[in-house]
Amino acid sequence: AMVQNKQFSSARSEYEKLLKEDNFDWIKTALANTLxxxxxxxxxxxxxxxxxxxxxxxxYHDEMSNMAVLSEDIPKAIKHLKQST
Known part of the structure; x- marks a missing residue:
């Protein structure tokens, strides 16, 4: 909800706090999204x-695709999108 409301700083802090308690991949991908x-x-x-x-x-592949698009590496973005399905 914080990410949807553009409260990235609060979201990042919350995810980092959660990671100290539990080392779950879903927390890491959510943190990566805020980053x-x-x-x-x-x-x-x-x-x-x-x-x-x-x-x-x-x-993982969704976020890697997002980063590839931001880096203007469209072939890499497509590769990750194909792997995410």
Whole structure:
């Protein structure tokens, strides 16, 4: 809800707090999304690379696709979109 309301700073803090309690991939992808939305792509990449199940995780591929689009790497974006389905 915070991300939808553009409260990225609050969302980031909340996800980082949750990660200290539980190391779930869904928290990491949500954190990566807030980092992407605030143009912190390097940190988002770092968070996404720490996911335990990248290949089977559609959210990983969605966020990787978003980053590729922002980096104007359309072939990479398409590759990740195909893997997310």
């Amino acid at each position: 992407i939305e605030t143009d912190n792509l390097e940190k988002a990449q770092e968070v996404l690379e720490s996911l335990s199940s990248k290949k089977e995780n559609p959210y």
